[in-house]
Amino acid sequence: MSPKLVALSGWLLMAGLILSLCAGFTGxxxxxxxxxxxxxxxFLFFPYVRSAQKKQIIILLVVGSAGLIYGAFNGIGAKFWLKALEANQVVVFMLVAVGFLRLFAVDEMRDNEALPQGKRALLRTLFGAHLFGAVLNMSSVVIVGDKLAAKSKLSNTQGLLLLRAFSICALWSPFFAAMGLTLVSAPGAHLSTLVLYGIPASLAALGLSGWQILRRFDAAQMYGYPITARSLWMPCLLAAIVMLSHAYLPSISVLSLVSLIAIGFIFLWMPLKQGRIGIKKIRLHIESGIASSRGEVVLFSAAALLASGVAALLTSLNIHLAPEHFGAFEACVTVMILVVLAMTGMHPVTSVVLAGSVLSPSVSDPNLLGLTLLMGWSLGITLSPFSGIQLSIQSRYDIAAKTLLALNWRYILTMFVVCSGIIWLYSFQAQ
Structure with a gap:
């Protein structure tokens, strides 16, 4: 993209973020x-999206448009068109706002800091990178991975660590795209409930991952990331502020709260810490950094069109694909299906949107659907060689897809059993 188009798209999304916050907080x-x-x-980003992702986006746009047009010819009202026009705006702008936190992470990273070595260092890196990633999303993988790769080529063990630390965040983090889209696809789900049951699942996943990584033959020789309280206070603070704000302002969308807190933190921190230089960095991020998320922006808008189109089509045909009852068993089957869809190359954004659209009519407990979508997202991106995180690790650090697949399938089977147990536990307690 030309610098002018990059800057224009950045300011467009910033203007949209302000409009989204006004809509979310004032109504x-x-x-x-x-x-x-x-x-x-x-529209500006689409020509510059990766070719593999572009094909999937075109399919979403065609199918969604066909559904909306069919619905329009059969007397379906304008609500589906307006829903498509929303373009998953609260999720997109949450990602845009959270993206600004990279400025803090890069600013706080010390280039000359020595890397710790050994099993304890790997374990601290796993848990620290997980907390880091819970707020910074994909940026955390690049920050931690590039720091390790500067020492020597990333090993399979280190690549596995990065993958697990990131993908487990999808089980509970309010700053993650998975949570944002889940709250949209399972309307009525409560963040506090999803986090309450997501954290035990994530702790089990981290514990299992740590046990597997420490048993690797090269674990004792591996270098880890220098995780300190200095690098983790921001993720912990922002997560706590989000939960407290949600408790005191339950009527405000969690996604709007996350966006405001993330953007507010950076717009206060950078000028206070660096003055005019900090303000210049914020402007530079708007005019160049936001465009790095172009793939996600286009995909989320296309997914919104797909969801509206599918809903319009099913409504106009009076078709109900959902089971008569959505309980624990159906939830476990849905998790399995989401993982299988991920293995075919379907992006979790697409599969979660489809699952939400299809299952919503039979869902009496949106929290159960929410847990299902989060678990399917996390396990799917961990196992699938086509997920964004895996493609990033494969290409950036030269780690083979078949290697990651071989290292992950036992973990996925075990975590599916764990997630199923948590789903059944939730269903029993919710009765």
Whole structure:
């Protein structure tokens, strides 16, 4: 993209973020108004999206448009078109806002800091990178991975550590795209409930991952990331602020809260810490850094069109694909299906949107659906060689897809049993 187009798209999304926050906190604007800048930016971004992702986006746009047009010819109202126009705006702008936190992470990273070595260092890196990633998303993988790769080529063990630390975040983090899209796809689900049951699942996943990584033949010789309280205070503080804010402002969307807290932190921290230089870095991020998320922006807007189109089609045909009852058994089967879909190359954004659209009519407990979608997302991106995190690790650090697959399948089977147990436990306690 030319620098002018990059800057234009960045300012478009910033304007949309402000509109989204106004809509979320005041209710004076309808949500679809904030979606208009997303579609404008998506139009600019689309020619520069990766070819493999571009094909999937085209399919989503074609199928979604066909569903909306069919619905329009059969008397379906404008609500589905307006929903498509929203372009998953609260999720997109949450990602845009959280992306600003990279400025803090890069600013706080010390280039000359020595890397710790050994099993304890790997274990600390696993848990630290997980907390780091819970707020910084994919940026954490690049920050930690590049630091380790500067010492020597990343080993399979280190690549596995990065993958697990990141993918487990999808089970509970309010800053993660998985949580954002789940709250949209399972309307009525409560963040506190999803986090309450997601954290035990993530602790089990981290414990199992740590046990597997420490048993690797080269674990004692591996270098880890220098995780300190200095690097973790920000993720912990922001997560606590989000949970407290949600408790005191339950009527405000969690995604709007996350966006405001993330953007507010950076817009206060950078000028206070660096003055005019900090303000210049914020402007530079708007005019160049935001565009690094172009793939996600286009994909989320296309997924919104797909969800609206599928809903319009099913409504106009009066078709109900969902089971008569969505309970623990159906939830476990859905997790399995989401993992299988991930293995075919379907992006979790697409599969979660489809699952939400299809299952919503039979869901009496949105929290159960929410847990299901989060677990399917986490396990799917861990196992699938086509997931964004895996493709990033494979290409950036030259780690073979078949190697990661061989290292992950036992973990996936075990975690499926763990997640199923948590689903049944939740269902029993919710009765």
């Amino acid at each position: 004076l604007l309808p949500g679809y108004i904030a979606g208009i800048p997303i579609w404008c930016a998506s």
